[in-house]
Amino acid sequence: MASLKIPASVPSPAEDCEQLTKAFAGWGTNEALVIKVLAHRNAEQRKSICEIYAATFGKDLLKDLEKEVSGDFERALLLWTLCPAERDALLVNEATKMLTASNWIIMEIACTRSSHDLFMVRQAYHSRYKRSIEEDVAYHTTGDFRKLLVPLVSSFRYEGDEVNMTLAKSEAKILHEKISDQAYNNEELIRILSTRSKSQLNATLNHYNNQFGNSINKDLKTDPTNEYLTFLRRIIKCLTCPEKYFEKVLRYAIKGLGTDERALTRVVATRAEVDMERIKEEYHRRNSVPLDRAIAGDTSGDYEKVLLALIGHGDA
């Protein structure tokens, strides 16, 4: 359910590199050509382009992109061109350094990637930053947020469909007890959310809903101003219905005056190759306007063009 469009016959990485140098040549940059090439190649193809570019010209494509373009368009192109694991490693690293609460970007990456992909991010983080993700996350967070985030980024959840219904019932009961007692930072609650497979968790939360009459997220909404409760609800959304979570991030990034370009760019760059079609469907349903029209209304120029290309607008 990726939105990325790849041409039926893909040029060789060498041909793509030639097009890119053509786009960079002389005064100014041919942005349309850059988009035509990079925004229509999958992760593996972009990786080959970067490798061939380095081997042919002895230069780093990402650094050349930085010189040629700027602003939101630059960030979108750079994030997109990076391979997924390196991109996520970069996003987590940025998030650990921000002073403002960017815990939820770390959480989003930990909870919406597959176990294997999350492990690839941890490997990429080693090579790029010479430290481990959990090390930086643990160092830069405190209190209840740390208690949740460290196990989430360290998790390697089982991904099979097997569900233990007895366990689902007993753990739904534990969750309900802890939430009723407002023990939101309880160890057992954190254990269940951070270690169980997504299938198992889903069974547990379904049972919660059936048995106690409310969805868990409704029960976690007693105080809408409590940041930690918001965080818990987002974790549950990421783990059980990521496309709804991403729809909401997009909705808030676009709505009102001004746009949250960083959020918009992040979601488009990280989901175009994964589940953007599902996210677009959710977006349209929830906002009564298609995502491409919403993006076109809120952005402009090459930034608009690259986002629309990535969400599947036009031909490859």
Place this chain on the structure above:
Amino acid sequence: MASLKIPASVPSPAEDCEQLTKAFAGWGTNEALVIKVLAHRNAEQRKSICEIYAATFGKDLLKDLEKEVSGDFERALLLWTLCPAERDALLVNEATKMLTASNWIIMEIACTRSSHDLFMVRQAYHSRYKRSIEEDVAYHTTGDFRKLLVPLVSSFRYEGDEVNMTLAKSEAKILHEKISDQAYNNEELIRILSTRSKSQLNATLNHYNNQFGNSINKDLKTDPTNEYLTFLRRIIKCLTCPEKYFEKVLRYAIKGLGTDERALTRVVATRAEVDMERIKEEYHRRNSVPLDRAIAGDTSGDYEKVLLALIGHGDA
């Protein structure tokens, strides 16, 4: 520094399988032949033997071994024949099921394997048990032990040699403060032990020793009957000098009346291909008797023979 001895010219896996069926044929088992084959092959070679055995005879070598041999010899052969990641997955799984405190077997595996090898164990655990290690460990432990064990088994430590001396100083100070306050289950202390690279941790603990006049393990020995303190000291030993840790496990397994065969077997089977030569050296230095003589004095029969073969006795 492995102790395993492999013949200069290794027979093909098919030839080895033939020898094994010969050893299993008729009444009784030719144990010497089984040892001659299996106790002198590395992990990759044993894996090929298992694969060829299954492909040729349509049977599981491990199951056939179970039928042919028994007791301590059986356990030693089975543990040894498994590939390292599967063996560790099995040991962790057994440990989560035991009622008695076997937390330290889980800790030993989490702290003495390389980051990559520990990840392989987590993968093997998925395939074998359809759950994640952290899930089972978190479910089967409680309190302070859980707080330590879950991050330890989930860790993917950076393995480079880079050391940040400023950080080493500041974290040595944190450790010393927490230990002076007897806050042994403090979050910061757990964060440092469970996330820092082994090189970084070593620098921190060296600084601790230089700055505060005692090794951290001495400061953690205020109450020798406190199980949690013992556990912390073992973690530090596993992370900074695993060969000394394993020497001690062997010493306690062998000394006095009776032998702790499970511990003896575990250490020999898991370290023969890794650092058994260093462990033997430590053992000899600390006990004034070579490990092979100590094992020969405490065990007998085929069990003795397989252990001695694995620690490098005799010719391959």
